[in-house]
Amino acid sequence: xxxxxxxxxxxxxxxxxxxxxxxxxxxxxxxxxxxxxxxxxxxxxxxxxxxxxxxxxxxxxxxxxxxxxxxxxxxxxxxxxxxxxxxxxxxxxxxxxxxxxxxxxxxxxxxxxxxxxxxxxxxxxxxxxxxxxxxxxxxxxxxxxxxxxxxxxxxxxxxxxxxxxxxxxxxxxxxxxxxxxxxxxxxxxxxxxxxxxxxxxxxxxxxxxxxxxxxxxxxxxxxxxxxxxxxxxxxxxxxxxxxxxxxxxxxxxxxxxxxxxxxxxxxxxxxxxxxxxxxxxxxxxxxxxxxxxxxxxxxxxxxxxxxxxxxxxxxxxxxxxxxxxxxxxxxxxxxxxxxxxxxxxxxxxxxxxxxxxxxxxxxxxxxxxxxxxxxxxxxxxxxxxxxxxxxxxxxxxxxxxxxxxxxxxxxxxxxx
Ligand code: ASP
Ligand code: MG
Numbered sequence: 410x411x412x413x414x415x416x417x418x419x420x421x422x423x424x425x426x427x428x429x430x431x432x433x434x435x436x437x438x439x440x441x442x443x444x445x446x447x448x449x450x451x452x453x454x455x456x457x458x459x460x461x462x463x464x465x466x467x468x469x470x471x472x473x474x475x476x477x478x479x480x481x482x483x484x485x486x487x488x489x490x491x492x493x494x495x496x497x498x499x500x501x502x503x504x505x506x507x508x509x510x511x512x513x514x515x516x517x518x519x520x521x522x523x524x525x526x527x528x529x530x531x532x533x534x535x536x537x538x539x540x541x542x543x544x545x546x547x548x549x550x551x552x553x554x555x556x557x558x559x560x561x562x563x564x565x566x567x568x569x570x571x572x573x574x575x576x577x578x579x580x581x582x583x584x585x586x587x588x589x590x591x592x593x594x595x596x597x598x599x600x601x602x603x604x605x606x607x608x609x610x611x612x613x614x615x616x617x618x619x620x621x622x623x624x625x626x627x628x629x630x631x632x633x634x635x636x637x638x639x640x641x642x643x644x645x646x647x648x649x650x651x652x653x654x655x656x657x658x659x660x661x662x663x664x665x666x667x668x669x670x671x672x673x674x675x676x677x678x679x680x681x682x683x684x685x686x687x688x689x690x691x692x693x694x695x696x697x698x699x700x701x702x703x704x705x706x707x708x709x710x711x712x713x714x715x716x717x718x719x720x721x722x723x724x725x726x727x728x729x730x731x732x733x734x735x736x737x738x739x740x741x742x743x744x745x746x747x748x749x750x751x752x753x754x755x756x757x758x759x760x761x762x763x764x765x766x767x768x769x770x771x772x773x774x775x776x777x778x779x780x781x782x783x784x785x786x787x788x789x790x791x792x793x794x795x796x797x798x799x800x801x802x803x804x805x806x807x808x809x810x811x812x813x814x815x816x817x818x819x820x821x822x823x824x825x
Pocket of ligand 2: 621
């Protein structure tokens with residue numbers, strides 16, 4: 410017998426028919442002798458619908474009131490699932506975040522979990538009940554309802570699993586796992602049986618949107634084994650088979666590395682590049698350029714400063730494409746004159762492609778293989794950045810898919 414947390418996404422909870430299927434699956438796990446806590450999302454489209462209503466009233470709704478309503482989709486889900494379980498003869502009880510309680514800070518619409526009380530849940534589990542807890546929501550010190558940011562139910566589930574010291578957190582979703590790259594770009598992308606949480610963090614932050622990134626951080630911090638698996642299979646499929654399906658997010662030490670050096674190719678289509686030309690090369694310049702950009706709440710990613718020639722240098726960095734105009738305005742506004750730069754150039758049609766893998770720690774030559782592959786395809790590299798387990802290049806958006814396909818093949822990631 411083990412304590413296991415299941416999380417079901419919006420699609421899996423999308424209709425009463427589907428909720429009945431979730432109930433069958435959950436009951437199957439409970440019948441096998443496990444203690445089960447379920448953390449569902451709102452029914453698909455519901456959170457968007459609710460936020461849409463708020464926006465019909467005002468463009469910038471008060472975040473506290475927004476959380477008050479945005480959190481209700483999950484409340485409907487838990488109640489319906491409890492009923493669906495009761496309808497098939499299971500004892501089940503649902504809780505909103507504040508009832509558990511899942512305590513958060515007060516940053517409405519993006520609150521962070523501070524603590525989770527396990528007393529009530531443990532007592533219910535010991536009494537043989539299936540416990541269903543709202544995803545996405547919590548309560549702050551003052552008793553205000555908060556939400557954890559879009560996609561936050563993943564984080565709720567992993568956090569609940571960590572608090573209860575569950576054996577595993579199973580994230581049931583509409584894809585059957587994590588792939589070597591997006592199968593819409595590379596048709597023979599392969600599903601990974603395991604991926605380390607560090608790799609997953611890189612893949613998630615680079616645009617593979619299977620899980621909310623904060624949930625992966627939680628899994629890593631609390632060493633919670635977390636599995637991404639399909640909710641579209643037959644709910645009554647054999648449990649042993651289901652328990653091994655999907656992709657397990659694991660920890661380097663306890664994985665027998667199935668894969669070679671590289672685990673996946675991640676990409677981010679929507680990048681923009683900005684170059685400040687002819688900047689005096691003196692202390693404080695990076696701060697004077699990037700400080701105002703950060704103050705405008707714009708996230709900067711890759712950064713390069715060139716060798717200076719006659720006391721002048723060029724400074725290049727990337728921002729999300731959606732922030733490009735704003736960043737240019739900030740720089741053209743006061744920064745350029747203030748630092749005495751010659752000019753500012755930009756390109757909003759660039760993409761980032763990265764190879765990711767913990768195997769990089771013990772293998773050399775990955776970067777040169779990556780650069781050779783791109784050069785054979787005639788793709789120009791505009792910027793390069795590296796971390797211990799990742800090499801990223803910035804290239805013309807036109808060549809992004811070509812680059813991803815070529816690298817996927819060069820590193821032998823395709824389906825055997
Ligand atoms: N219902 C919330 C959303 O749509 C949370 C979640 O589904 O994870 O973002
Ligand atoms: Mg989601």
